[in-house]
Amino acid sequence: MGLGTATAVFPASRFPATIEITLRADETAVVSTSGADPGTGLLTVLSLVGGESLGIPPDRIVPRLGDSTFPVGGLSGGSTATASAGTAIVAAAGRVIDDLLVAATADGAPFTGLNAAYADGRVAADGRSMSFGELLRELGRDSITATGSSAPGEELSKHSFSSFGAQFCEVRVHRLTREIRVSRMLGVFDAGRIINPQAARSQLMGGMIWGMSAALHEGLTIEGNGRFANADLAGYLVPVNADTPEVDVYFVEYPDTLHNAIGARGIGEIGTVGMAAAVANAVHNATGIRVRHIPIVIEDLLD
Structure with missing residues (x-):
């Protein structure tokens, strides 16, 4: 014996990636990129990081991959997929939340003129709170979409x-x-x-x-x-x-x-x-x- x-x-790298996030009136969110999942678990990463970034459970995330109509995803190889796509998810989540708050406080919207904030899937201000799905339905919208991108920077x-x-x-x-x-x-x-x-x-x-x-x-x-x-x-x-x-x-x-x-x-x-x-x-x-x-x-x- x-x-x-x-x-x-093993080197830790990441590649440019873009993620699209769509908040839908049915209280789900679609996280999309044209990357691939050759058994690396990227679909689950989209759900977990997407749910965390939006403050909602992962089972309310609809992950989508492998379609060229989606934004260009990072390479699924070289141990890079999670770092590349995950960072872009964070960027996309920030943008779609910002766009949601702009819509929520526009003239005639439920939070007009208020300093609304987003947390855990809800928009709130002055004691009033609505889920993003409720807000979209109130606005007469089916969804709201934004994209976010990430790429290696000067840290490398x-x-x-x-x-x-x-x-x-x-x-x-x-x-x-x-x-x-x-x-x-x-x-x-x-x-x-x-x-x-x-x-x-x-x-x-x-x-x-x-x-x-x-x-x-x-x-x-x-x-x-x-x-x-x-x-x-x-x-x-x-x-x-x-x-x-x-x-x-x-x-x-x-x-x-x-x-x-x-x-x-x-x-x-x-x-x-x-x-x-x-x-x-x-x-x-x-x-x-x-x-x-x-x-x-x-x-x-x-x-």
């Missing part, structure tokens, strides 16, 4: 941003056959504010399993003519449930509001980064043999 650890660092020229992790594993190496089994993995990550803890935990667990797979299973064999010799799952090995150990994830939650308005950095890749190195270190701890390539195979550990 051997124990191994490794550090993990002054600072370097990354997500960080420490990853640990326990391996068991059979004394006779030299078969390697990973029995436990643990990752502790600092990725700023975690918007969706359940999805973030699952995503990082998946990344760690992928890193273990890189260490012990996956490896392409290329023939002389450039053809992949193991171009199917019979030859290209990936872990199954029996190969997957106990995995645990912890977060060091410290919002990075210097990086962006919501304080979140990326988690899409950081879970994979240090895992193969941790496995290699654990194999060395168990056997005394230092392997400096992946995947680590039985032949590497034969005397």
Whole structure:
């Protein structure tokens, strides 16, 4: 049995993004952008950050993605989607609230001449309070829409941003056959504010399993003519449930509001980064043999 650890660092970036928010008379809000969700949880981010920014429950947010008629969204890759889209949501929410207050205090409106304020989905002034849906219906409007944009600023020229992790594993190496089994993995990550803890935990667990797979299973064999010799799952090995150990994830939650308005950095890749190195270190701890390539195979550990 051997124990191994490794550090993990992945750059924290964000890209220009624009979000459209529509407050509707039925008390819901539509949050739209033309970005994509290839399994990164961006649809949920739109609901969570949109609800928070507007002061309403996330289940009253209608998230919309993947249509070119929507405003241009940020890239869904490089661990950037949450920071890019989330910051634009905050900007769009501020603008649509401002427009709502202008409409609420215009001549003939319910709050004409008053210093109205918005909080928790309601407009209030002088003891009177109306939800934004009630206000829109009173104004005879179905909806009110605004867009907001966000892009990296001068902070990137002054600072370097990354997500960080420490990853640990326990391996068991059979004394006779030299078969390697990973029995436990643990990752502790600092990725700023975690918007969706359940999805973030699952995503990082998946990344760690992928890193273990890189260490012990996956490896392409290329023939002389450039053809992949193991171009199917019979030859290209990936872990199954029996190969997957106990995995645990912890977060060091410290919002990075210097990086962006919501304080979140990326988690899409950081879970994979240090895992193969941790496995290699654990194999060395168990056997005394230092392997400096992946995947680590039985032949590497034969005397």
